[in-house]
Structure formats: C-alpha cells, structure tokens
Amino acid sequence: MIRFDDVTVTYDGAAAPVLSHVDLHVPEGELVLVVGRTGSGKSTLLRCVNGLVPHFTGGTLRGRVTVAGRDTRTHPPRELADVVGVVPQDPLSGFVTDLVEDELAYGMESIGLAPDVMRRRVEETLDLLGLADLRHRPLLSLSGGQRQRVAIGAVLTTHPQVLVLDEPTSALDPGAAEEVLAALQRLVHDLGVTVLLAEHRLERVVQYADRVVVVPGAGEPLVVGTPAEVMAHAPVAPPVVELGRLAGWSPLPLSVRDARRAAGPLRERLEPLAHDAALRARSSMHVVDGEPAVVVEDAVVRHGGVVALRGATVAADRGEIVAVMGRNGAGKSTLLGSLVGLHTPSSGSATVCGVPASGLRGRDLVSRVGLVPQEPTDLLVADRVADELASADRDAGAAPGSSRTILDSLAPGIHDDIHPRDLSEGQRLALALAVVLASDPPVLLLDEPTRGLDYAAKKRLVATLRRLAEQGRCVVLATHDVELAAEVATRVVVLADGEVVADGPATEVVVGSPMFAPQVSKVLAPQPWLTVAEVAAALAAS
C-alpha cells in the first residue's frame, strides 16, 4: 500500500539529510507505529506519504514514494486526498469550516463527490466514530478527544486507503485517548484501513500495532519489526514491557492484560515485600515542616459563565511533588493559574508562601512562584538562547550567568546561538525551566510538562523534578501522564468538574483507579507498586 524505495530527504539549507536511504513497505490493512526521538525525522517520514514533503515543505526527495500505486513525485497532496488522509498533530489548526457536519463533508466537496454519496458517507462516519450527537455542534465547543475524532472523521469521509496520524493522543487525557484509539482500532479491523501512526506515549498504543518502525535519526537506517521484537531491544519501552523484561517473561507482554496473566508468580514473590516497599519508596521525600508553601482554600473561579473551580481546597508543603490529575477541562490549569494570580478566586483564597497570589506582580511574583505553561515556548521571547538567559537573569535580578548554570545542570550542551524554536521539545522545556528558576522561587508549577516529550527527555525531567524537591522546593504539576505521576509524585490530587475528589499519597489514590493507575499498578494490583524501579529495588533487596 505504501512503499518507500531508497528515499533520502534533505531540507533546504540543511547540512545532512533527515532521512537517508529509507526502504519501507507497508502492506494493506496494517497498523504501523512510528517511534523515535523528537527531531529524528518521524514527522518527515509521515509527511512523505501524502507528498507534503517535498511539495509543501520544500527540500529535495531522492528515491520514490508510492501510495496505492500513485507516485508522490507526480501527485501533489491534493491529488492524493482521496487515498491518503492526514490528521495533523493539533486538530484545531487543520479545521476549515466551523460545524462538525460541514467539516466532515469538506474533503468530499473538494474532490467532487456526488451529493447523495456525500450524504450517505457523512452519516456512516458519524456512526463509525460515535459523533452522531455532535453533528450540529460548532467545532470550537468540542473537547480534545471529540476534536480528534472529528479530525479523523473529516479525512475518513473520502474513503482513504491510508490514514496518517501524528501524535493523536499526546494532548488527551487517558479516557479521551482510549476513545480515539478504539475508533482507530475499529477502522483497521472492520474497514481494512492502513494506518501509520506516530506516538511518544508507547504505553498507550504499542499493544494495537502490527509493526513498529523505529526512526533512530541522524540518517541511521530504520529498525522495523513486530512490537515484541522491537520492544525486546529498545532502549526505552513502556513500563509493562520493562516489567516483563525484569521478570523474564516470554513472550514479552505488550498489554496490561497479557502481563497480568503472566504476573501470578511475580505477585506471589512480591507479596511479603509489598508493605515495606510502599513505605520505603516514598520515605525519600523531604517534606519541610512549617507553613505550607501553597494553599488554595475553597476557591471558586469563573471564566465567563463557566465555573472552572468550585470550592477546591489544596495545600502543598515544600519538598513535596504534587500531581494534579483529572480529565481535560477539570480545572487543573485554572488551579495552577490561580496560584500565579492569573485568575482571582471570586470566593475563597489562593496563597503562595503566605501571600495572596492575585496581587503579585513583577519580581514579587517571580521570586515566590514560577509557572511553566503548557506551551513552554510562550515563555521564550528572544532570538538566541544566550539572550533568553541574559534577560531571565535581568528579570530575576540574579547575577549574570546564573540561569546558564541552571540550564547546564538541566540539559547540558545547549549552544548559545541557537534559536529557541529550533530546540527539541525536551531542550525547550529545560530552557523554560531555567528561565523560571533563575529567580529561585520556592514554588514551581508545571502545566502538562510531558506533552511531546520522548522517553529519554521524560527520564531527565523526572530526575530534575526530584532534585528540585530535594532542594526544598514545592513542585505542583498538572498532568495527564499517569506514568509520570506514578514516577515522581509524592501526592496525587484528582480534580473533577472543578472540585477535589481525591487527595492523598500517590499509592493510595492511583492504585485501583481504572483511569489514573499506571501500568505496573494495574498488573500487580492489589499490591501498591507504582513503578518498575520500585519492583526492581524490592527484588534486589530481598
């Protein structure tokens, strides 16, 4: 269905090719998962499939890419619209119309299908993706998961034989991600659509893939194999695979269900250790006694007519890492925003280091609390890394060079002259963190920090957060990433509809929750294990 023959892609002005001598053949009806670090050429590979590379992006493509027998050399993207459907990373940026039903019809109108065919296909697609209730809704009023499903539906109506998706679940909460993946699963199984999917969150998708393509980057050859083959040797893997490797299970489990069936003996071995481990694992926290660093008390925050927080009460001490979880729109971002004074509670209070956050401005603010927003780039304004760091020092009133020192400790080797936009996601997050930490705030807030991060960058982030907490900072992060929360959080707060529905040690809150439990905990439940590292340490100690 998709065939790459000796494909080499070089962008204009780039010294080395992004992809070199790629040979890949994807037969009909396969779901292929594309993995690789940020900047490895994953997106380039995906965009080659419908000819966006090089017709739209420029650059030189040597070799040949054919899709359903059509050569992308002679077919620009619009001539491939009826065989390849491309779902962009941010669905909102690709919407052309403003109503769900019109959006579904747009692609068919462009390729000139007959009205009765269009009518039938819109209805079929509404049913297929469970969108029938939303048909008259404006696109802007949809939730993240609904938008993603509409974006998939919008390309499906032209009946493409190939579907290409770039990180379809990275911005979604676990529930919405399930919705989207279930829809994809149905397309592959029932309609025989060939799917090419890039995703960092392996733990969510690897079990659905027929084959995995690893794009190592730097022009290295691709690694292609079944998920089990690739995962057996991959340097990074989802927790369930790592647990399987640790326990020596064969075949290597890819889903929680497979692992759970193999985990009986391991659970027995761990049974006597479980109690100690739960205590010990979290004893490394350095909670500093005294006044809590962050207190939100009975806060009500409204955005227009929408109540984002309705009487939420949360407190956090220095030395704690608190993960705030909950579905999209539960009020997580608003909670963080109220702690830096972006939202003023209409009743109740939000205080940082004993001072109401809503009145804080300028240096008073940055010396008490720092927030890294969902899009770290928002914080970055300069054209060069060096200028960015220098201005951060000035804003904070810190000695010149102090933020550079912080950056080097977070992510060494970022050159002074690079434009912040050219950094990888992980490096950009590190730069934004360095900027925020320049004023040495005792409270650090992060909104969805792992969005777009690959496993390696995530590992570094985990280490960084632990170090910051050990230094006596209070870290609060809003996240969908259950594995991250399991990894670092000393306490988990679950929000729903602007209210706190659970607040307690990570082990108590996430174990047994179908939505927020990490994979290890799902495999080993009811024992309170959260991460592979904990299990490994306990086994080594016994």
Added chain:
Amino acid sequence: MSSVKHALGASAVPRWLHPLAWWAWALGLAVVVSRTTNPLLIGLVVAVAGWVVARRRPDAPWARSYAVFLKLGLVVIAIRVAFTVVLGSGFGSTVLVTLPSLPLPGWAAGVSLGGPVTAEELLLAVYQGMVLAALLACVGAANSLASPARLLASVPAALYEVGVAVVVAMTFAPQLVQDVGRVRTARRLRGRPDTGLKALAGSVMPVLEGALERAVDLAAAMDSRGYGRVGPMSTALRRTSGGLLLLGMLGICAGVYALVDSGTPGGIALPLLATGVAAATVGVLLSGRRSIRTRYRPDPWALPEWIVAGTGVLAAAVAIAVSATDPAALVGQVSPPAWPQLPLLPAAAVLLAALPGVVAPLPPGMMSTRGTAPAAGRRAPEEVAA
C-alpha cells in the same frame, strides 16, 4: 393554500435558512434605516431585528457577535454626540450650555472648538448616530443569524477559493486575540509588565510568529484534503473566460464612472454597465466549470426563504416609496424640537419584517444542544486554560 401550510409546517423542522435570505432581510431593514432619521422608526427596526435574532439565533460562536455590534452602535452614538458638543455647528437657537470657546488660527476657518451647545444640534447628532448604530445592528443581525462560512457556500464556484481565503482570514482575528492573551500571560509569568505600550511592543513578534505558524499548518491541512483540485480545462476556454472577466470589469468601471459623472451623455452609462456585468457573469460561470467542487446539502430556497427575504425587501421598498412621496414623514424633526410621529405605512412594513421570527425554521441543534450539551466536565481546554 394547503401547499403553503405544508411548506410552513416543514419550517417547524429545524434546518439552516438560506444565508442569502437572512442577508436580504437584514439589508432591507438597513435600507429603511438609511432613508430615515425618525427615531421611532429606527428604534422599531432595531427592536424587530433584535427580536428575530433572539428567536432564531443558533448556539454557535459566530452568533455571539450580535452584542458586540450593539455595543459598537452605542459607541458610535457617543462619539457622534461628543463631536457635536466639542466642534459644534452653530445650528439651532435653544442653547443648553455654553462651553468655553477656543479661538483657532485663520487657516482653520469654519471650524470652531467649544462655544454654545444647542438642543437642536444635539438632537440631530443623536438621530444621526442612531442611524449608524441601527445599520450596525442590522449587519450584526445578519452576521449572527447566518454564519459567514455558510454564506460563502453560496458564492459561485470560480470565486470559492478567494472566499475561503477571506473566511480563514476572518477566523484568524479571534485566534489572534487569544494569542495576545497568552503572550501577555507569559510576560506576567516572567515578572514583566503585562500592560502598557512597551508590553504591547514586546508581544507583537510572538503573536505574529504564532499566527504564521498556524497559517502554515492550516495550508498544509487544506492541501492534504484536496483544496484547489481542478479538473481539466482547454487553453482556449481559459483564455476566453479570463478575457471576458477583464472586459467585464472594465465595462463595470466605465459604466459606474459614466453614471456618476454628469458630463457624460446619459444614454451611454446604463448600457455600458449592463454589458460589463453580463461579460463578467459569463466569465465567472465559464471559469467555474473548471472547478470540480460539489456541494454537501446545499441550503434550499423554499417558502420560508421567500418570506424572510420578501419582508426585508418589502420594508425597503415601502421606505423608498414613502421617502419619494412624503419625505417629511421619515424625518425626525429637530428644529424646533418636536416629539416624532410614527409614520404608519413604513412602520407597518417594518413590523411585518418581524415575521421571520415566527416563520423561519429554527437552526438545527438548538433543541438538542440546549438539552444535552456541552457535556458536563468536557469543556474545551482553551476555555479553562484561558
């Protein structure tokens, strides 16, 4: 009769009214407003438009712009009055208050700052401001009853691609506002001033960068979805349609010029204009044959459309007729100030234009979304992050 009943009965089924019908209705009301300075008649038009909007407005983002148009109208009235107070016109005799007058140099003769403020000139300013505000209200009503994107769907195929560019540009404005908010937030998080001129200058670049990035994303998405696919077209046909368009445009320009310029012999203007319009129309139709686009569920033009558009056109026609036969009835009297009389015939026609509030079909989704959506707790992340 039974067919009329049937057609109106069908209007009980929610569907989108043809956008051109709403625009014809709203422009009809706008014509009424433009022909009068009678505050009662203007007020009646605004009331009628507002009532119809309240009854037939869909639950969609673009429909929320109506309030903005109304507020803009109030601002216009305020500005108009302020100008009269400051600049004055020296018209009328009932002096309400005398402001200190500022002598201006000789070259500014004819303009005076301050001086006496009369009731007559104030009243005139209010009436004229009301006309502008009511025009805005009419446009706002059309804008919130018919989505700009749906209006676009009814343009001829040859102009479609240009139309898409316009609509995309229009949706960028609200996103730009969101971006400005985000950048201001970021400035505040870095401990910098987030208000004032300097902050504004500092946020221009990031906002433009964001807009550009989104534009590129959207272009890629549209390209991947077949935007701009064309069918084969012979060179001869392409040249013919291009030539006709060019000739048509020239004809229209020359015709309009001849119509306005009193020196040109009268007989030549209208034929020139008609030929130009004809040539341009044929050109557009010809080049439209190249487009392979089809339309998904085009809005039909049925009885409700005729009624909606008809009431608007009728109101306009009555106003034009009355202004030709009895112009005094449409003028709000200011000198001496007098309580205005409501001219019966135009008022009846305007009242009739409220009929769409009953006969136009409800927009789809109004029933269902009021009941079930937006699903609790599943709000768009932007709303909460904002």
